[in-house]
Amino acid sequence: MLRATLKSLLSRKLRLLLSGLAVVLAVMFVSGAFVLSDTLGRTFDSLFTNAYDNTDIQVQAKPKVDVDGDGQGAVPANIESTVVGKVAAVPGVAKATGLVLAEGARVVGHNGKVVGGASPSPRFGVNWAGEDELMSLREGRGPRTSGEVAINAGLAKTGDLTVGEQVGVLTLEAKKTFTVVGIFGYTGGRDSVGGEQTVAFTEPVAQQLMLGATGVYNVIDVKVTDERDLTKVRDALRTQLGAAYQVDTGEDLAKKQADNLKQVLSFITYILLGFAGVALLVGVFLILNTFSIIVAQRTRELALLRAMGASRGQMIGSVMVEATVIGVVSWLVGLALGVGIGWLGGFLVAKLSGDLEVASLGVPPAAWIVSFVVGVGVTILAALLPAFQASRVPPVAAMRQANTADRPLTRLTVAGAVLLLAGSGSLVYGLSGKAGGNTIWWVVGGVFVDFIAVALLTPLLGQPVVSLLGRLFSWSVPGKLGRLNSGRNPRRTAITAAAMMISIALVTGISTIFSSVDESIGKVLDKQIQADLIIAGQQTSAIPPSIDPAALRQVRAMPAVDAVAAEAYDAVLVDGKQRFVGAFDDQAAASRVLRLKATNGRVDRLGAGELLIDESTAKDRKWKAGDTVAAQLSRGEPRQFRITGVFANSGGGGGMIMSWQDATTGFRTATATQAFVKLRPGADATSAKRDIDMVLKDSPEVNVSTRSEWIGNQLKIFTFALFMVQVLLFVAMLIAILGIINTLVLSVLERTRELGMLRAIGLRRGRTMWMITVESVVISLFGALLGITVGAGLGAAVVRALKDKGITELSLPWGLMATYVIGGAVVGVVAAIIPAIRAARLNVLNAIAYE
Amino acid sequence: MTATLPTAVDIAARAVDVWKVYGSGEAQVIALHGVSVELQRGQFTAIMGPSGSGKSTLMHCLAGLDTVTRGEVYVGDARVTGLSDRALTDLRRDKVGFIFQQFNLLPTLTAEENILLPLAIAGRKPDRDWFDTVIDTVGLRDRLKHRPTQLSGGQQQRVACARALVARPEVIFADEPTGNLDSRSGAEVLSFLRNSVRDFGQTIVMVTHDPNAASYADRVIFLADGRVVDELRDPSAEAVLDRLKRLDVTAAQLADGAVDGAV
Ligand SMILES: Nc1ncnc2c1ncn2[C@@H]1O[C@H](COP(=O)(O)OP(=O)(O)O)[C@@H](O)[C@H]1O
Numbered sequence A: 001m002l003r004a005t006l007k008s009l010l011s012r013k014l015r016l017l018l019s020g021l022a023v024v025l026a027v028m029f030v031s032g033a034f035v036l037s038d039t040l041g042r043t044f045d046s047l048f049t050n051a052y053d054n055t056d057i058q059v060q061a062k063p064k065v066d067v068d069g070d071g072q073g074a075v076p077a078n079i080e081s082t083v084v085g086k087v088a089a090v091p092g093v094a095k096a097t098g099l100v101l102a103e104g105a106r107v108v109g110h111n112g113k114v115v116g117g118a119s120p121s122p123r124f125g126v127n128w129a130g131e132d133e134l135m136s137l138r139e140g141r142g143p144r145t146s147g148e149v150a151i152n153a154g155l156a157k158t159g160d161l162t163v164g165e166q167v168g169v170l171t172l173e174a175k176k177t178f179t180v181v182g183i184f185g186y187t188g189g190r191d192s193v194g195g196e197q198t199v200a201f202t203e204p205v206a207q208q209l210m211l212g213a214t215g216v217y218n219v220i221d222v223k224v225t226d227e228r229d230l231t232k233v234r235d236a237l238r239t240q241l242g243a244a245y246q247v248d249t250g251e252d253l254a255k256k257q258a259d260n261l262k263q264v265l266s267f268i269t270y271i272l273l274g275f276a277g278v279a280l281l282v283g284v285f286l287i288l289n290t291f292s293i294i295v296a297q298r299t300r301e302l303a304l305l306r307a308m309g310a311s312r313g314q315m316i317g318s319v320m321v322e323a324t325v326i327g328v329v330s331w332l333v334g335l336a337l338g339v340g341i342g343w344l345g346g347f348l349v350a351k352l353s354g355d356l357e358v359a360s361l362g363v364p365p366a367a368w369i370v371s372f373v374v375g376v377g378v379t380i381l382a383a384l385l386p387a388f389q390a391s392r393v394p395p396v397a398a399m400r401q402a403n404t405a406d407r408p409l410t411r412l413t414v415a416g417a418v419l420l421l422a423g424s425g426s427l428v429y430g431l432s433g434k435a436g437g438n439t440i441w442w443v444v445g446g447v448f449v450d451f452i453a454v455a456l457l458t459p460l461l462g463q464p465v466v467s468l469l470g471r472l473f474s475w476s477v478p479g480k481l482g483r484l485n486s487g488r489n490p491r492r493t494a495i496t497a498a499a500m501m502i503s504i505a506l507v508t509g510i511s512t513i514f515s516s517v518d519e520s521i522g523k524v525l526d527k528q529i530q531a532d533l534i535i536a537g538q539q540t541s542a543i544p545p546s547i548d549p550a551a552l553r554q555v556r557a558m559p560a561v562d563a564v565a566a567e568a569y570d571a572v573l574v575d576g577k578q579r580f581v582g583a584f585d586d587q588a589a590a591s592r593v594l595r596l597k598a599t600n601g602r603v604d605r606l607g608a609g610e611l612l613i614d615e616s617t618a619k620d621r622k623w624k625a626g627d628t629v630a631a632q633l634s635r636g637e638p639r640q641f642r643i644t645g646v647f648a649n650s651g652g653g654g655g656m657i658m659s660w661q662d663a664t665t666g667f668r669t670a671t672a673t674q675a676f677v678k679l680r681p682g683a684d685a686t687s688a689k690r691d692i693d694m695v696l697k698d699s700p701e702v703n704v705s706t707r708s709e710w711i712g713n714q715l716k717i718f719t720f721a722l723f724m725v726q727v728l729l730f731v732a733m734l735i736a737i738l739g740i741i742n743t744l745v746l747s748v749l750e751r752t753r754e755l756g757m758l759r760a761i762g763l764r765r766g767r768t769m770w771m772i773t774v775e776s777v778v779i780s781l782f783g784a785l786l787g788i789t790v791g792a793g794l795g796a797a798v799v800r801a802l803k804d805k806g807i808t809e810l811s812l813p814w815g816l817m818a819t820y821v822i823g824g825a826v827v828g829v830v831a832a833i834i835p836a837i838r839a840a841r842l843n844v845l846n847a848i849a850y851e
Numbered sequence B: 001m002t003a004t005l006p007t008a009v010d011i012a013a014r015a016v017d018v019w020k021v022y023g024s025g026e027a028q029v030i031a032l033h034g035v036s037v038e039l040q041r042g043q044f045t046a047i048m049g050p051s052g053s054g055k056s057t058l059m060h061c062l063a064g065l066d067t068v069t070r071g072e073v074y075v076g077d078a079r080v081t082g083l084s085d086r087a088l089t090d091l092r093r094d095k096v097g098f099i100f101q102q103f104n105l106l107p108t109l110t111a112e113e114n115i116l117l118p119l120a121i122a123g124r125k126p127d128r129d130w131f132d133t134v135i136d137t138v139g140l141r142d143r144l145k146h147r148p149t150q151l152s153g154g155q156q157q158r159v160a161c162a163r164a165l166v167a168r169p170e171v172i173f174a175d176e177p178t179g180n181l182d183s184r185s186g187a188e189v190l191s192f193l194r195n196s197v198r199d200f201g202q203t204i205v206m207v208t209h210d211p212n213a214a215s216y217a218d219r220v221i222f223l224a225d226g227r228v229v230d231e232l233r234d235p236s237a238e239a240v241l242d243r244l245k246r247l248d249v250t251a252a253q254l255a256d257g258a259v260d261g262a263v
């Protein structure tokens, strides 16, 4: 029995290849994701272990406003210099050194842009504390006056900077110029520890520019007298310093930082897993279909075996063995490919983040296990149904004519209808908002169940739709025959089309959501922003891009300019909740340029200790003008703020606005990040833009754009997300193509005699190919049409659910939908190529030979 | 280019010194040994012979379904040998009709659509009167809207006959058309074939190994080991059977001789 199964397996290599490919792809993405995160993980582990090799213990002040809740990316709190002495007095401490070590020193390169561009690697500004075990000068000397800096060799190389040169550096303050007096490197001939850039200033300059005040540090480096007491000293320091400080050993820090970076990069893993999910979803249909067809084709053979006394169990077993072999082979191939892309991904990430040494290739146990479950498990699961079909073949079928009538679709239809009701119910419940925090689960669950329901209903829908679609091609005889063939086996057509349906429904759904969000935000921005020109930039480090105040003064002085509202942002804890809060250097101009409309109180002026909030915040928190709330800014102690106005929701300005005075003392940096410029009536925007561009040459991180350019930029993120979705579709389409090829090749095989007869009575080769192509196109068009319908429907449902979140516009991506349908037709044509050639090449004599 | 064809008017198809060799070396099989036959227009010809004697091969060569190794084949006045696949396809479409043993019809089409299929493929308009005549002769008037699965084997084969006939081809080739039918349905199909020759002047060539089927023909050509070995005119079943028996003996002797020669 086993031998017979394996033999029949080998005789159908092409089919196995095709059905296996979907599994291969899925396994590839899954194992790739695991290998990638493992490789990156080990790369970063060793990187940070290295970096903190010489660190015994570090003391930091806990950030006052913690952006991510992990201390990372937060504004480092400053440590008074008196604390250094306190630390040094703790028993077991050999030496305590106050350091300035903060992110955000951006060096302006020869081309006037920030060195390293948008690279995510950190840009540190530090105080020069002389050489140590880790770091030594390669050239020149350390900075001695406030106008001097030393830089690390990595930065020198990237920016092509040499000793003696003048460089501009952006910090918390606007661009300042320094002379490079030294270039330093690290042990082992390294230019940097992990791809970072470092600028070392004299201590007071570092304190002022990186921490915003002199006489403070943000890190205390502690050396212990005895290495063995490391944790003891750490714990002693913790008790001594209290909850406001963070005390970590070098080892703790290495782990923390590595974990952090891993988390930041985990999105890559998620993208790969997303691809795997889609590949699997579509692959299940493919495998199910292949095995159903194989079973249908072998009906007589199976019946004969049954007649000769093979048990039902043996029938199921023979199909399952086949599935297992396919699953295992595909799993191994997929795993090998996955290891490849995982390693490649790790390599690319490491190179992009500054020439890191990639950890050696490794396949973590999770990659083996999960990919095995995915590959083999899913294949077997998908083959179960066909296996039971095989076991139900009655022995008498061996005596009957081959083509038995299709089973009725009643049960399938009933199951589909029930699921559709359940899914839609869940969707409606979720959308009604009654589910509270679980809304998203009800909606996603409903969408998922509806997907399956539609897949089950596909055979029923297929009959009329396919025959309708087919009429498009019925003007020719081969076209008509192709149409009839596609309607011949509704189940098979349906499963094949379902693969197409799912992939297209997914992207149509997501595109619908994106284009609605895009449209909604765009509309709000367009309505709110009355500025003609906007000065804004890309954030490249922990410190947001800054506009030189001198430049702003020049812009204000331009005759064409009517008003300028420059804005700074920071994270603030308002009543215990973290919010982004904006502040304008000219509130009156801001209220005009951003069209702030007061619904309560006044919004066109703002003094110290006052706060403006938008309507939805007011509604959420039940605040109104006159209330006082507590707020903790990046600097200083918690304070009470009085709400003096509520403004109608807007796209600009965020949800809360503070006075410029408060921002200057409390924000991490009160340098404006973006500025909205309103021109005088009749002023020429193009020449004004040119003039402002000139003025901004010392603010390399920002540039000026027109209103529509700026709105387009704000929506860029959606364009990128949509692009990723298109790539996803491409993968899914690829698998759907495989599915159609599979079905068609099998159909051609099944209809060998028919094709032979048609060729014998005079159907030309080209027209035979056309016949197969029509069949293919009809199936894939059906899938595509169903897909855009289901996708648009479900997408619209989700958009509806987001109405409260400000997504008020429903925008169907018509252009994309049309593209998908055309894509569907193209898929049909492509999928038909191989089967059509096979059909046309068919040897007429063999085809009609009687056996 | 040897044949300028003065007699072509009377000949529907002919083979001139046709050789057909399959394979090479050890596995070489010579299916046809220089066969020359002329099939007269308006005649019902049967090709008979034991299994493996080359009947089907000869028919396939005559019908433009297979190429010959050597020799020439003509259908009507068209030379078949050397035509491209496309030209062969068109020749079959326009000049040849087929009736196979089984798998004759497209299950997706009704009986009527199946019958009109060759005309549809050729893009020709059916002649309504002729269509009606054919339908009435095969007695399928009330079955036209049925699908093949709803028809009995005999009815299906009659649909196939009607399909071959409705395009009025130069010649109809039938390979064992009654092989899959019970004797009564077989007799129906055979008499229908004979009637269409007699009443409409249709040329039909039928391959069979059934002497009874052969007795419906005007002329029987006997094949043995790829050679034409005999022929009969207006045969009876008994006469055919008799010839066949003698042929078997000759064939056996031929085979023995070959073995002896080889030793
Ligand atoms: N495609 C082929 N390849 C090799 N030998 C073949 C092929 N077709 C037929 N033959 C051989 O040619 C001979 C004649 O075959 P065929 O014409 O089918 O005989 P018949 O129809 O009289 O039974 C047989 O010996 C057969 O084995």
Ligand SMILES: [Mg+2]
Binding pocket: B055, B056, B057
């Ligand atoms: Mg034969």
